[in-house]
Structure formats: structure tokens, C-alpha cells
Amino acid sequence: MPDTAYRRPLASKALGIGVATGAYALSYGAIGVASGLSIWQTQTLSLLMFTGASQFAMVGIIGSGGGLLAAVLTAWLLGARNSVYALSMAPLHRVRGLRRLLAAQLTIDETTAMALGHPEPPMAARYAFWSTGVSVFVLWNIGTLLGAVGAAALGDPGALGLDAAIPAALLALLWPRLVDRSMWAVALVAAGLAIALTPVLRPGLPVLAAALVALVASALMGRERP
Amino acid sequence: MMWVAVIAGSLGCYLEKLAGYLLPHSVLERTAVRRIAGLLPVALLAALVAVETFAAGQQLVFDARAAGLGAAVVALLLRAPFLVVVLAAAVTAAAVRMLGWAP
Numbered sequence: 001m002p003d004t005a006y007r008r009p010l011a012s013k014a015l016g017i018g019v020a021t022g023a024y025a026l027s028y029g030a031i032g033v034a035s036g037l038s039i040w041q042t043q044t045l046s047l048l049m050f051t052g053a054s055q056f057a058m059v060g061i062i063g064s065g066g067g068l069l070a071a072v073l074t075a076w077l078l079g080a081r082n083s084v085y086a087l088s089m090a091p092l093h094r095v096r097g098l099r100r101l102l103a104a105q106l107t108i109d110e111t112t113a114m115a116l117g118h119p120e121p122p123m124a125a126r127y128a129f130w131s132t133g134v135s136v137f138v139l140w141n142i143g144t145l146l147g148a149v150g151a152a153a154l155g156d157p158g159a160l161g162l163d164a165a166i167p168a169a170l171l172a173l174l175w176p177r178l179v180d181r182s183m184w185a186v187a188l189v190a191a192g193l194a195i196a197l198t199p200v201l202r203p204g205l206p207v208l209a210a211a212l213v214a215l216v217a218s219a220l221m222g223r224e225r226p
Numbered sequence: 227m228m229w230v231a232v233i234a235g236s237l238g239c240y241l242e243k244l245a246g247y248l249l250p251h252s253v254l255e256r257t258a259v260r261r262i263a264g265l266l267p268v269a270l271l272a273a274l275v276a277v278e279t280f281a282a283g284q285q286l287v288f289d290a291r292a293a294g295l296g297a298a299v300v301a302l303l304l305r306a307p308f309l310v311v312v313l314a315a316a317v318t319a320a321a322v323r324m325l326g327w328a329p
Contacts, residue, residue: 023309041232048236051243053267058235060278068231072238078270079239084263086246087254093247104244161319164294167278168315171298172308174271177264186265187272194273198281206281210273214265222258 006124010114011131017110018135021052022143024169028055029147031166034157035063039148046144050137051108053173054078060166061204070204077211085112092125106133186217290328294319 025046032042037059045055054075061071086107092115093103106129115129157163178184190210197206253259279295280286294315301311322328 020308023307024312027309027312037228037232041228044232045236048233049239051239053271054235054239057270057274058231060274062228062231064278064281065283068227072231072235074270074274075235076238076242078267079242081263081267082239082243083246083249084254084260086243087249087251088246090247090251100247101244104247105240107243107246159320159323161290161294161316161321161323164279164291164319165312165316167275167291167295168298168312169308170271170274170278171295172302172311174268174275175302177268177271183265183268186268190269191272191276194276195280195286198277198286199284201284203277203281203283206277207270207273210269211266213273214262214269217269218258218262218265221261 003123006118006121007127007131010118010124010128014114014128014131014135017114017132018139021110021136022139024052024172025140025143026147026150027165027169028052028059029144029149030151030162031056031063031147031169032059032144033148033151034160034162035059035166037062039145039152042148043141043144046141049075049079050105050140051079051082052140053170056166056169056173057207060170061207063163063166064203066204066207067202070202070208074204074207077208082107085109088112089115089129092122092129103129103133106130106137108133108136110136182217182221186213189213189217288328290319290322293322293328 029042033039045058049055057078058071058075061074062068086104089107089112093100111129111133114132115125118124118128151162154160174187178187190213193213194206194210197209279291280288297318298311298315301314
């Protein structure tokens with residue numbers, strides 16, 4: 001068996017993941033423009049921020065009048081998980097310099113899952129990471145552009161139901177994380193707290209307050225299972 | 227100001243990724259770090275779903291977006307792909323508005 005035989009199945013898997021994420025980039029691009037960002041601002045987030053949940057959160061909060069500071073803080077908090085992904089990917093990318101800077105940008109849910117899913121040999125894990133990263137990056141950005149240009153051409157976001165597309169997209173990102181009772185509990189308490197605080201805090205702040213639910217839940221779980 | 231937010235948001239998210247490559251690997255051995263990283267997206271996404279559905283400014287409302295979210299839940303229970311989930315919500319909300327059932 002040639003030592004590059006792992007490549008073909010990984011490449012086709014990477015392409016499949018890229019196509020799927022490209023499809024949801026269509027909705028992200030449309031929502032970005034409907035939220036009041038320009039096509040270029042929506043696109044810049046896909047190029048530079050390049051982490052879906054943070055992007056959806058940011059345009060969603062801006063669109064609902066939550067203020068730019070709250071939008072940026074929420075995007076950062078959602079992006080914090082990428083630090084942990086990067087920590088687990090670091091042994092894979094022992095290289096320094098430009099390649100590490102590129103690897104950092106591509107360190108997201110999909111690339112980490114692919115690399116962790118194909119640990120042996122390390123060459124295959126690296127290949128899984130890079131092929132998925134390039135595939136998702138390219139198709140995510142193409143999808144964003146098509147969605148943004150399409151929404152800009154179509155007009156009235158309310159008549160198109162695009163405001164309802166935002167919570168649906170966020171729910172679809174949340175859904176696979178609700179793996180057990182404790183995750184459901186955290187989600188329900190966080191949602192309830194945000195709703196309860198909506199009448200008393202400026203838009204954008206109730207979501208930030210919900211981050212405290214994660215910290216409290218973590219402390220409680222740490223006490224239960226040391 | 228929008229551009230400042232776009233660039234600041236992007237820069238912060240990139241530095242978070244880069245930080246993981248610069249920090250010592252032993253940080254990962256602290257279970258609290260991994261636990262919080264798993265819980266934060268759940269709490270934030272759930273709160274976002276709630277306010278993006280039921281808030282209009284500082285008011286709580288029950289409008290076509292709630293119908294859209296209901297359609298999204300059904301689509302997710304049927305294991306529909308992401309784009310179908312989003313389209314189901316948008317089409318439902320648009321239909322509810324067109325029929326004049328909700329604002």
C-alpha cells in the first residue's frame with residue numbers, strides 16, 4: 001500500500017464537509033446583509049473571523065440593535081472554544097512561522113473534528129486538517145458571497161423571513177451540542193435568563209449575561225465530579 | 227464604526243485561535259478549561275436563539291419568528307440538513323406574515 005493511500009478518502013470527505021458548510025454560508029451571507037452589514041463587511045468576517053457561530057452571533061446581534069460592543073464581545077466568547085481546539089491541534093503542527101499562522105486561522109470545529117477523527121498516521125491527521133480547512137475556507141467564502149449578493153438583490157428581509165432564519169441557524173449550531181441532560185439544562189437556563197433580562201437590559205447584554213450560566217454550571221459540575 | 231467592529235471581532239477571534247498554539251499544552255489537562263469551552267457555546271447559542279426569536283429591542287414579542295423557530299425544530303427532529311432547517315424557518319415566517327396571522 002503506498003503511504004499516501006489515506007489521501008483520496010480524506011479528500012472526498014473534506015470536500016463533502018466543505019460543500020455542507022458552503023450551503024450554510026449562503027444563509028450567513030444573506031443574514032449578514034439583511035442585518036445591515038455591507039456585502040464587503042459580511043465577506044470580511046468570513047475571510048478574517050472564519051468561525052461560523054461567532055459570525056452568525058455577530059450579525060444577529062447587530063441586526064437586532066444589540067450594539068457593536070456586545071456583538072464583538074459575544075463573538076469573542078463564542079470563539080474561545082477555538083483556543084481549546086488549537087491546544088489539541090498544536091502537537092500536530094510542530095512547524096513555526098507562516099504555516100502555523102495559517103493553521104491557526106483554519107482551526108475550527110470541522111478541521112479539529114476531522115484531524116481528531118483520523119489520528120493515525122500523524123501524516124493522515126495533518127492531511128485531514130489541511131484538506132478540510134482549505135475546502136471549508138474556500139466554499140464558506142464562496143457561499144457567503146453568493147448569499148450576500150443574493151439578499152442584497154432581493155430586498156425586504158422581513159417579507160423573506162430572513163429575521164426568522166437567524167434563530168433557526170443558531171439553533172442548528174446549538175442542536176448537536178445538546179448531547180446530555182446537563183447541556184439541555186445549561187441551554188434552558190441560559191435562554192430563560194436572557195429572556196428574563198431582555199426588558200431590563202440594553203439589547204445584546206442579556207446574551208452576555210447568559211455566559212455566566214456556563215461559568216456557574218462549570219463550577220457546579222467541577223464540585224460534583226472532581 | 228461597523229468596520230471597526232468587523233476588524234476588532236475578527237482580530238480577537240484569530241488571536242484566540244493563535245493563543246492555543248502558543249500556550250503550553252498542559253493547559254488542556256485542566257478539566258475546567260475543557261468544560262468551560264464546551265459549556266460557553268451552549269449557553270451563548272441558547273440565549274441567542276431565545277432573544278433573536280422573542281425580543282424586539284427591549285420588548286418581548288411573539289411574532290412570525292416564533293413560528294419560524296417551530297418549523298426549524300421540526301426540521302431538526304427530522305434530521306434535515308442545515309440549509310433546509312434555515313429555509314423552513316424563513317419560508318414559514320414569510321408565509322405567516324403573508325397570511326396576516328402575525329407581524
